Amino acid sequence: MRDYIPKIIGQESFDRYIGPYMGYDPTVNPSASNVFATAAFRFGHATISTVVRRFNESFQTHEQFTHLRLHHTFFSPWRIVKEGGIEPVLRGLMGTAATSVSTDKLIAEEMTEKLVVLNIQWKLDLAALNLQRGRDHALAGFNDWREFCGLKRLKIKEDFQDVVKDKIIVNKILKMYKNPDNIDVWLGGLVEDHLKDSRNGPLFSCLIAKQMKSIRDGDRFWWEAQGTFTKHQISELSKSSLSRIICDNSKVTEIPLDAFKYGKYPNGFLPCNHIPNINLEAWREKKKTDICDSPADIKNGDFLLFSSSGKLVATLYLLPWFQIKGNRQTECNEKRLE
Template identity: 65%
Template structure:
């Protein structure tokens, strides 16, 4: 007999109360004018009937039931003696070393590095899975940095040593924080199974600019200026007086710093991962400046608006621009125009029956396709889009958690030019993740270098993701039964042989690896499985969002027409010294032939937001 047959729904409700799980939000609190006009910071009340759908600190949704070794919470690989389809699972580090690690990358001259960086940026708007709260869990007294045993919440990545070395026998790994049992689940087994949290809002709402709690949103605002703007750095500006992000309040921070001169702390933004790399810092800085630029104009146009209205109306515009750039300019390039039409299709209005919550497989596997397109070098270019004479290219690991390089090495322009003016690396089955992220990945608070590929594989097992074949079936694709089937899906028989040699059985293949090695579809950057999963997620993010920019009553027709004129190129033109740029900065083109002057890039006219009457008491 399984546990679900022994427990009633009343038992589960009592367990939830004993665990001090928060109650679900009552739909009654979603009444009122403010919730009609503006998003909440946490995403709660976007869907009035299901207020927690898509909200921060709710569970990632399951499109397929989790697969745990004990049926409830132990990940695949937890018990080393356990067989799967008659075989032991291969250790993630072996898969990384034998299949994934690559010493070189070829480039895709269709697209720029900015396409890769926008993917990481927009992922940080939609998903963030927090790890177990502390290094030492109070119920087991285990420090995950010091143990190589599988003891909750630690699930260390075993390292296979080929010769005598002083290396650790494992890489530390904290399991993702579990969600509380959710009472509204229709399936008792799913209620008992371990679910993982999405700490931020699932919506494409620019929460990485504004934060996902009211407290964080307040902390990011310039409340003393009474102007609806965001707070800026009060210590440094760029050479033309443009703003940088503010620093974190807790100092000294964990970021690296230049040994000479004034210390530069970690930057603060709506998302805590802002300092991971220079490209992320550059994009966050861009949107901080764009918010303040728009807020200033709106205040001039509507002098009667309160600072709160200026802030909320600007936030609404910035959110719309994130949606337009992502869905119009980014997603069709990732999954291909044909599959975009199949899986996303034309917008037909807000659908309150659609749950916009991020899915577990999207967050943990499908949207990590971009890790196969990370370059080993970070390019920094000058005004002629050549290697910068003062700030040369950097090995990627030298750019991690280094905000000082923005402040002291030319601002965001050299990095942005590098993103626009470099061709994007492309993934292929025999060239997946560069050694910069499999051998020298820097993770804050980790005492050793980490391996991104191993982390992804272990995270998928931690989350109980079903295997590659289950997801192929979910998407209506043929299951892989033989080496010939796999070779056809991968397009490289040698790689298919390596995979089956390690996994022994097609049903054991991890979904992230399977999706990553599939043949890239023409006109896209993914294979058929990830195109399906990304497409389905993007459609639900759009259709289940009451505040989607095209939804009825969110913007006037005139405002929508103005929003559509905007582009990432225009935002770069308006907030940096870059004055020549491709019309579509996601497409790679040689300088100067493929570039136009900023004066030729259309602008959005904010006059469409002129309003004669007051917003009331906001």
């Protein structure tokens, strides 16, 4: 939400559709929408590189394990075990700029001509699969989703050219679909001109942002939600990053402060001991003699103990189809939870 989403939808769309966290909203449904899962978030298929690059510790082509064409990595986890581990691949991902999407070649041929799936003898086409999946899921068309996001419906070719500057692509799509209302949402969203500092056009930026806001605001256990963690714990959690996770779980020793941001080695790369780390002392439990007795067994639910303003607080949680009568939280008073 902090490091990745603003980069793929643009900061302007993030501020417009998501904004700052205002707390848990029980009226928000956090589940994934059909259009997000089936179309919008599959924008990433157009960013897949044809080559898996493998770098050494100096972020140069590995002397022993060279780069691989993507289709040579399908269902080949043995390469990680026998060909240098995960580190060369991680360095290759961080040390290479992401693939730039172009309207005249949306998806690499590795994914449209050489996609392999177990138990199927022939090669598959990821673009065709995405289009068919959208129809199987009865997704509304490109224009309907633009209207949903408050964007202008495309009625004539000139309208289409306002959102897709490549006239050749506009002509190809209209020749195929005849009418803008017929265009599949996945294709239409993918060919839109990108917003400033974004990897998506206005439609996919809107749909992705709305989904992310729902996931955040509708999650009663969201890490920033009141009562989930203490202020000290939230402060420590905010130090978390993909860079830190890679440092803690691999033998990579140098990394950008933000692993989602490309930089040419060694510019912007730091030793792992310079990457902020979470201090787990914030979660150290007090001795039993120092805290209140736990509440009695709670039917159809449970409780979470945490410290707030120097006091021990118990927060009650029930199964979704039960309701709490009275206070959700209770404070420790003289060795008892009231």
